Amino acid sequence: MKKFIKKVVIFIIPIFILLFGVSFLADGDSDNIYLKFTSPQQKSLILGTSRAAQGIQPNVFKEILGIDIFNYAFNVNFSPYGKVYYESVLKKHKREKNGIFILTVDPWSISSFNKNPNDMDMFRENDTPIANMNFVNSSPNFEYLFKYFKGHYKNIIIDHSRFLYLHKDGWLDVSGLDMDSIAYNGRIQRTLEPFREIKTNLSQVRLDYLLKTVNYFKKYGEVYIVRLPVYPQMAEIDNKMMPNFEYIISEVIQNSDGYLDMLPASNRYKYIDSNHLHKESGAVVSQEIAEWIKAQRNLK
Amino acid sequence: MLFNSLDFAIFLPIVFVLYWFVVNKNLKQQNILIALASYVFYGWWDWRFLALILFSTLVDYVVGVSLGKEQNLNKRKILLWISILVNLGFLGFFKYYNFFLDNFKSAFTFFGSEINANSLNIILPVGISFYTFQTLSYTIDVYKKRLEPTKDFISFAAFVSFFPQLVAGPIERATNLLPQMLSKRKFEYSEAVDGLRQILWGLFKKIVIADNCATYANLIFNNSADYSGNTLVLGAIFFTFQIYGDFSGYSDIAIGTSRLFGFKLMQNFAFPYFSRDIAEFWRRWHISLSTWFRDYLYIPLGGSRGGTWIKVRNTFIIFIVSGFWHGANWTFVVWGALNALYFLPLLLTKRNRQNLGTVAEGSYLPSIKEFSNVAITFGLTVFAWIFFRADNIGHAISYISGMFSSSLFTIPRHIFGFQGLITIILVAIFVLIEWQGREEQFALSNLESKWKRPLRHAFYYAIIISLIWFSGEEQAFIYFQF
Numbered sequence: 193m194k195k196f197i198k199k200v201v202i203f204i205i206p207i208f209i210l211l212f213g214v215s216f217l218a219d220g221d222s223d224n225i226y227l228k229f230t231s232p233q234q235k236s237l238i239l240g241t242s243r244a245a246q247g248i249q250p251n252v253f254k255e256i257l258g259i260d261i262f263n264y265a266f267n268v269n270f271s272p273y274g275k276v277y278y279e280s281v282l283k284k285h286k287r288e289k290n291g292i293f294i295l296t297v298d299p300w301s302i303s304s305f306n307k308n309p310n311d312m313d314m315f316r317e318n319d320t321p322i323a324n325m326n327f328v329n330s331s332p333n334f335e336y337l338f339k340y341f342k343g344h345y346k347n348i349i350i351d352h353s354r355f356l357y358l359h360k361d362g363w364l365d366v367s368g369l370d371m372d373s374i375a376y377n378g379r380i381q382r383t384l385e386p387f388r389e390i391k392t393n394l395s396q397v398r399l400d401y402l403l404k405t406v407n408y409f410k411k412y413g414e415v416y417i418v419r420l421p422v423y424p425q426m427a428e429i430d431n432k433m434m435p436n437f438e439y440i441i442s443e444v445i446q447n448s449d450g451y452l453d454m455l456p457a458s459n460r461y462k463y464i465d466s467n468h469l470h471k472e473s474g475a476v477v478s479q480e481i482a483e484w485i486k487a488q489r490n491l492k
Numbered sequence: 493m494l495f496n497s498l499d500f501a502i503f504l505p506i507v508f509v510l511y512w513f514v515v516n517k518n519l520k521q522q523n524i525l526i527a528l529a530s531y532v533f534y535g536w537w538d539w540r541f542l543a544l545i546l547f548s549t550l551v552d553y554v555v556g557v558s559l560g561k562e563q564n565l566n567k568r569k570i571l572l573w574i575s576i577l578v579n580l581g582f583l584g585f586f587k588y589y590n591f592f593l594d595n596f597k598s599a600f601t602f603f604g605s606e607i608n609a610n611s612l613n614i615i616l617p618v619g620i621s622f623y624t625f626q627t628l629s630y631t632i633d634v635y636k637k638r639l640e641p642t643k644d645f646i647s648f649a650a651f652v653s654f655f656p657q658l659v660a661g662p663i664e665r666a667t668n669l670l671p672q673m674l675s676k677r678k679f680e681y682s683e684a685v686d687g688l689r690q691i692l693w694g695l696f697k698k699i700v701i702a703d704n705c706a707t708y709a710n711l712i713f714n715n716s717a718d719y720s721g722n723t724l725v726l727g728a729i730f731f732t733f734q735i736y737g738d739f740s741g742y743s744d745i746a747i748g749t750s751r752l753f754g755f756k757l758m759q760n761f762a763f764p765y766f767s768r769d770i771a772e773f774w775r776r777w778h779i780s781l782s783t784w785f786r787d788y789l790y791i792p793l794g795g796s797r798g799g800t801w802i803k804v805r806n807t808f809i810i811f812i813v814s815g816f817w818h819g820a821n822w823t824f825v826v827w828g829a830l831n832a833l834y835f836l837p838l839l840l841t842k843r844n845r846q847n848l849g850t851v852a853e854g855s856y857l858p859s860i861k862e863f864s865n866v867a868i869t870f871g872l873t874v875f876a877w878i879f880f881r882a883d884n885i886g887h888a889i890s891y892i893s894g895m896f897s898s899s900l901f902t903i904p905r906h907i908f909g910f911q912g913l914i915t916i917i918l919v920a921i922f923v924l925i926e927w928q929g930r931e932e933q934f935a936l937s938n939l940e941s942k943w944k945r946p947l948r949h950a951f952y953y954a955i956i957i958s959l960i961w962f963s964g965e966e967q968a969f970i971y972f973q974f
Binding site for chain 2: 206339
């Protein structure tokens with residue numbers, strides 16, 4: 193018996209060492225969200241869906257405002273406002289004063305795809321890493337590697353995507369996509385289609401959690417609400433979906449330190465599809481947000 | 493709890509250490525540990541259905557004890573029927589209620605009258621078909637006086653819920669497993685090492701072969717209208733390896749795990765794709781279910797004794813019931829009937845037992861005749877699996893029509909990429925390894941007598957690295973749904 197256990201342990205040790213070593217190699221090429229869970233707790237955060245994950249570049253804020261801000265935005269299925277995202281954000285936040293918090297908003301992030309938009313048991317983010325991750329600040333993050341890298345360990349060693357790279361500051365860099373008119377227009381139309389078809393309802397629960405998030409962050413610094421630009425046809429879908437969006441989130445705006453609506457200027461920017469800014473425009477938008485925050489702070 | 497999960501990787505060593513180091517001196521305590529561990533294992537998935545297993549265990553235990561005391565034939569029959577009705581009642585309700593309801597509704601609508609009955613939102617308890625048949629075998633064997641009923645409830649509960657084979661078999665006979673529960677187990681080094689080897693091979697079958705094949709089988713079956721005939725053939729072959737890797741992989745892990753605890757379960761798969769005819773295939777595929785139906789259905793019906801009509805009837809009954817056991821869908825019924833059609837000519841011409849040994853026994857390569865027989869049997873099996881995998885009969889028919897269209901002879905569309913090519917190479921390597929070990933209990937059995945230690949260990953590490961490197965997208969075990 194002892195001989196058996198001894199041999200098994202001796203046999204297994206090299207495998208553990210190998211896996212442990214490989215875990216340290218996981219980076220922004222390995223997975224779209226892994227690094228979001230490996231940074232330490234953050235004093236300043238950017239929240240929202242993939243529009244923010246791809247569109248807002250933290251390094252620009254460092255240059256203009258001199259702050260380290262972490263992009264903790266995911267996508268429309270993982271991180272709409274709600275209990276799940278709120279609790280994950282609490283784990284990621286370092287409770288220190290003078291933080292800056294940019295909460296991006298759009299109709300999708302406060303809506304539900306279900307008949308009963310306030311039934312939290314049916315929320316789409318309930319079975320995602322955002323809900324299931326207990327540890328969001330450890331590097332390597334073994335919990336994430338065990339739960340979500342099954343079948344993908346080779347991605348740690350091989351760059352798994354030519355197009356996506358997640359920076360250490362949480363910004364999802366998308367580049368290398370074919371931008372010729374045929375590919376570009378095809379991508380725009382393909383990505384518009386699902387949003388035309390999805391039936392959504394405003395969720396009061398989500399709206400309450402957005403407000404709760406704002407009120408929580410207010411205790412630790414300045415909170416800015418931003419509506420990011422999207423491809424003009426997508427902006428039409430957004431406006432049709434929730435024509436009185438600004439009115440709906442009016443209490444959220446009132447409780448914040450400022451609201452910047454960039455949607456009307458959507459046609460000034462370049463996009464990679466109907467929802468997401470091209471990285472060049474992302475840098476411009478990030479710069480405009482940072483300058484706006486700077487101006488807001490100077491006003492005080 | 494899934495065998496290929498981190499939860500199980502933690503659970504198994506804990507139970508193993510408790511079993512051999514803490515409660516090793518007391519058989520009763522060992523059986524209590526097995527029963528508790530099995531309930532934790534099952535409850536990890538959904539604790540609410542533990543009550544179902546417990547109730548089924550209680551009923552069969554009480555029926556067994558009563559059968560031991562009762563000599564009156566009529567009363568014994570009543571006791572047997574109580575067990576059958578309870579067990580099959582649960583199975584019928586959870587698995588077949590909606591199927592029968594929908595079909596009755598369709599039949600009434602067809603004849604011009606409507607009935608109002610709503611389908612229920614029923615969750616199928618994992619493994620219900622497996623443990624139901626296992627407990628039934630106990631009651632029937634006690635009724636037939638092939639087995640003495642046990643008065644040891646803990647051992648009986650451990651027998652019913654034994655975690656390695658609880659949710660997807662092998663469906664153990666009480667005559668084999670229960671006596672092992674009732675006697676002292678001894679740790680045997682060689683058994684434990686071979687058990688670990690079997691677990692490793694089972695994981696390879698599941699994670700590398702089945703899960704990778706599933707990616708392409710799902711892609712092709714779910715979009716079958718978009719693909720040419722030759723791609724559809726490839727899709728059916730991918731599914732053929734998926735289901736074998738999935739199910740026989742599970743059985744290997746179950747048997748290997750049992751061996752770590754000193755139990756010997758029956759072999760469930762004996763290299764079925766190397767069969768030379770369908771009769772041999774059915775002696776090698778899901779052996780525990782085939783023999784269950786043979787002993788508790790086919791033989792009581794008269795088996796192959798009697799006239800031609802009886803033989804035909806019994807063959808169809810056993811294959812169709814076996815198909816229906818897999819799920820409440822007409823596709824499984826047709827799959828069973830198709831296999832009956834394959835089998836009948838062999839039975840009627842008395843050639844169903846002509847291939848009892850192993851193909852190419854003692855040699856490296858098969859003869860041309862053996863090879864062609866294996867290829868034909870494999871082709872028939874692949875064809876039948878289309879019905880098993882299809883969503884419904886219409887889907888199966890359109891899949892087969894697409895397969896045998898003129899596009900069968902066109903150049904296949906390149907849909908698989910590099911990863912697809914890797915999968916095909918992995919399957920080829922897998923077939924070669926299975927072929928070299930086809931005379932053993934599983935492909936890697938007794939490896940120490942064939943290979944030197946450095947080569948053996950290098951091979952184990954290669955398998956482990958392939959589990960990490962080539963693992964496919966995680967898929968649920970197919971047989972959990974049965």
